[in-house]
Amino acid sequence: MSQDVQTPDRRPAPGTSTGRGRKRVRTRGQRIRRGVLLTLLVLIVAAGGTGWWAYSHLNDNIKSVDLDQTLGTDNRPAKVPDSGQNILVLGSDSRAGANGELDHGDVSGSRSDTNMLVHIPEGRKKATAISIPRDTLVTRPDCKDEKGKTVAGAKRVMINSVIGVGGPACVVKTVEDMSGVRVDHLVKVEFAGFKELVDALGGVNVTLDKPIKGGLNLDAGTHRLNGTDSLKFVRTRHGYGDGSDLGRIDLQQKFMLAMLSEIKNQDALGNPARLYKLANAGTKALTTDSQLGSLKGLADFASSMKGVDPDTMETIMLPVAYDKIDKARVVAAEPQAGQLWEALRKDQPIPAAAKKSPATGG
Numbered sequence: 001m002s003q004d005v006q007t008p009d010r011r012p013a014p015g016t017s018t019g020r021g022r023k024r025v026r027t028r029g030q031r032i033r034r035g036v037l038l039t040l041l042v043l044i045v046a047a048g049g050t051g052w053w054a055y056s057h058l059n060d061n062i063k064s065v066d067l068d069q070t071l072g073t074d075n076r077p078a079k080v081p082d083s084g085q086n087i088l089v090l091g092s093d094s095r096a097g098a099n100g101e102l103d104h105g106d107v108s109g110s111r112s113d114t115n116m117l118v119h120i121p122e123g124r125k126k127a128t129a130i131s132i133p134r135d136t137l138v139t140r141p142d143c144k145d146e147k148g149k150t151v152a153g154a155k156r157v158m159i160n161s162v163i164g165v166g167g168p169a170c171v172v173k174t175v176e177d178m179s180g181v182r183v184d185h186l187v188k189v190e191f192a193g194f195k196e197l198v199d200a201l202g203g204v205n206v207t208l209d210k211p212i213k214g215g216l217n218l219d220a221g222t223h224r225l226n227g228t229d230s231l232k233f234v235r236t237r238h239g240y241g242d243g244s245d246l247g248r249i250d251l252q253q254k255f256m257l258a259m260l261s262e263i264k265n266q267d268a269l270g271n272p273a274r275l276y277k278l279a280n281a282g283t284k285a286l287t288t289d290s291q292l293g294s295l296k297g298l299a300d301f302a303s304s305m306k307g308v309d310p311d312t313m314e315t316i317m318l319p320v321a322y323d324k325i326d327k328a329r330v331v332a333a334e335p336q337a338g339q340l341w342e343a344l345r346k347d348q349p350i351p352a353a354a355k356k357s358p359a360t361g362g
Contacts, residue, residue: 193285
């Protein structure tokens, strides 16, 4: 199966037409929102429901980043003065090491093709998710990577490349610099973690309304996928639909829904042995900030979020315009982007004008 990570970053901008129909950028944000939030639901519920008997092992699985230590406490945006919070959610697909061997072993590094800032206002009743298109050109500030080495900043880099250069904390720093919004929490989900999750379930049924042709050949209809094929499934772009990244997001959404359905049908959360396997795989797929980097931290976080319904969450794509130099890339559109970030900083409703993106793909 052809893999897009091997191709230089010359992919179409979000929502652009590929000749087989036109899609609007908003569709991308909606699909990202559902896919990532459903993923987090699977992982947090599985981790938080295992009981204290497995606490130590599962606790050790969770990787965490101390944002205050890595980024420092100076030169960061001020925290929201009330109980509102901002959470940066990253969906990452690393092809390094054993993960790369599942498809093309010569691919290295990772990309955060999902970059979403979730704003939870005071009262925590209705959240807003700001989706930053992966093709957005940004200025990456100087930051420290995961080994503590300083990485020099750079201009006009795609936001999805930042994690591969400086790690998740560098993405936090980049988003804070571009928005002026303080990031309170970080949650990174590694797609490769789904392999063990699916195998723990004994497979997942997915239904396709059109075939996949390529390294993973599937006809339209229902198929039961094991862990390895599930990972190939969520990585597929070429060979499905119009071959765009929107098609891959559609497959990822289908997979998240199918996995949740499998967990429900098997009553996996009521089976201690299977629940432990799910939690073990799920916690291995998570990287969080240090405050969330434990089962207790995750459980407390999930409890504080129980009033937020993902189905009522408003999803807004960061207003972007096509880059004047490279039409396959986009840049934050002004004054819309500035108005949006200001509303988040002040914990105020986002003006309608700040939700309109010049680059619509229409």
